[in-house]
Amino acid sequence: MSLKRLRLRDFRCFEALDWSPGHSWNLISGENASGKTSLLEAIFFLGRGRSFRTAQVDRMVRSGADCFDLVGDIQGQRAHRLGVRRGRGQGRWRLDGEDLRRMAEIASLFPVLAVDTGAQVMIEGGPENRRRFLDWGLFHVEPAFLPIWRRYRQAVAQRNGALRTGVDDRSLSSWDQAVAESGEALDRYRREQVGNLAGQFSVMASAGLNVAEVGLDYQPGWRKGLSLAEALMRNREADRRMGHTLSGPHRAELVVSVEGRPARERVSRGQQKMLAAALLLSGAALFETVRDRGVVVLLDDLPSELDRDHASRLGELLGSLTGQIFVTGIEGSRLQAFAPAESQLFHVEQGRLRQ
Numbered sequence: 001m002s003l004k005r006l007r008l009r010d011f012r013c014f015e016a017l018d019w020s021p022g023h024s025w026n027l028i029s030g031e032n033a034s035g036k037t038s039l040l041e042a043i044f045f046l047g048r049g050r051s052f053r054t055a056q057v058d059r060m061v062r063s064g065a066d067c068f069d070l071v072g073d074i075q076g077q078r079a080h081r082l083g084v085r086r087g088r089g090q091g092r093w094r095l096d097g098e099d100l101r102r103m104a105e106i107a108s109l110f111p112v113l114a115v116d117t118g119a120q121v122m123i124e125g126g127p128e129n130r131r132r133f134l135d136w137g138l139f140h141v142e143p144a145f146l147p148i149w150r151r152y153r154q155a156v157a158q159r160n161g162a163l164r165t166g167v168d169d170r171s172l173s174s175w176d177q178a179v180a181e182s183g184e185a186l187d188r189y190r191r192e193q194v195g196n197l198a199g200q201f202s203v204m205a206s207a208g209l210n211v212a213e214v215g216l217d218y219q220p221g222w223r224k225g226l227s228l229a230e231a232l233m234r235n236r237e238a239d240r241r242m243g244h245t246l247s248g249p250h251r252a253e254l255v256v257s258v259e260g261r262p263a264r265e266r267v268s269r270g271q272q273k274m275l276a277a278a279l280l281l282s283g284a285a286l287f288e289t290v291r292d293r294g295v296v297v298l299l300d301d302l303p304s305e306l307d308r309d310h311a312s313r314l315g316e317l318l319g320s321l322t323g324q325i326f327v328t329g330i331e332g333s334r335l336q337a338f339a340p341a342e343s344q345l346f347h348v349e350q351g352r353l354r355q
């Protein structure tokens with residue numbers, strides 16, 4: 001899987017750009033505010049339909065313009081042209097010349113992972129970051145996962161609505177059943193995913209941090225020893241008081257530990273970044289094993305925040321993957337020291353790119 005050509009119009013500081021990156025490592029150097037992160041953001045947006053740094057689409061539209069256009073030529077088992085126009089009142093996705101309705105179709109064509117400057121939220125941030133990561137992996141490796149995830153989300157929303165209108169216990173039971181059935185199925189997928197990730201994560205994280213014991217543990221989001229149906233039944237009164245469902249996979253947690261203690265209590269900021277990168281890259285490695293193709297990995301300004309030793313360890317972890325890689329940094333020489341010799345080097349200056 002690789003991005004062969006990327007065209008941008010009115011995206012952030014780029015008025016127009018036509019870029020053909022290399023199929024393996026791409027190093028993008030440039031001073032502060034030159035547009036490095038914006039390039040990665042554009043690639044991420046094509047794969048995920050959202051940015052990794054803002055929820056507001058308007059912020060990505062170049063000042064003074066009404067909308068932005070992104071067009072990506074991607075090469076997987078087949079070649080595809082993916083296009084999006086977003087902005088004031090505009091929202092249109094195209095795949096090979098046809099209009100597209102569902103983002104899920106695109107996401108499965110162009111899998112992309114970002115290790116951005118805020119990546120340590122994967123370790124120090126709330127559990128929703130880690131749940132989202134688990135679900136991203138499942139979405140790509142397990143075709144039955146997305147319908148179950150949607151069914152569960154809908155069942156919880158409906159049960160929450162019922163709780164707020166004060167329905168009686170009998171009526172609530174039918175919502176309990178819908179939540180429990182889809183929730184237990186979701187839980188089984190997530191446990192299996194954590195089991196599959198754990199080995200690779202432990203190898204990558206131990207190598208990245210040079211520590212012996214790194215663990216990954218899944219807590220399902222309801223009390224141990226109970227089925228989800230039992231937990232929902234027992235918590236009804238609390239749920240009614242709060243007006244929403246307090247048990248279920250939407251409350252699950254993925255605990256990352258180092259030498260037996262939760263990572264966020266145990267490691268430094270730089271180490272948190274390494275752990276976050278190892279977690280994300282273990283997801284990419286699992287994807288490669290199951291789908292037999294690579295993930296596009298975006299690494300924003302990370303080497304500059306790590307010392308030489310940690311940066312070279314991270315380079316080795318990335319080198320174990322087969323997908324296309326984009327790394328940004330201020331100094332080209334530092335990037336080149338971190339990456340293989342055959343990498344392609346690009347330089348950005350005020351919204352312009354040169355090789």
Ligand SMILES: Nc1ncnc2c1ncn2[C@@H]1O[C@H](COP(=O)(O)OP(=O)(O)OP(=O)(O)O)[C@@H](O)[C@H]1O
Pocket residue numbers: 011012013030031032033034035036037038039058059060061062063301
């Ligand atoms: N909607 C927009 N319209 C025009 N310019 C924008 C828009 N959004 C951001 N910019 C500008 O684009 C420039 C590039 O920002 P970007 O974050 O990509 O830089 P960067 O090279 O990653 O910088 P750093 O090294 O400091 O992280 C900045 O000057 C920013 O102010």
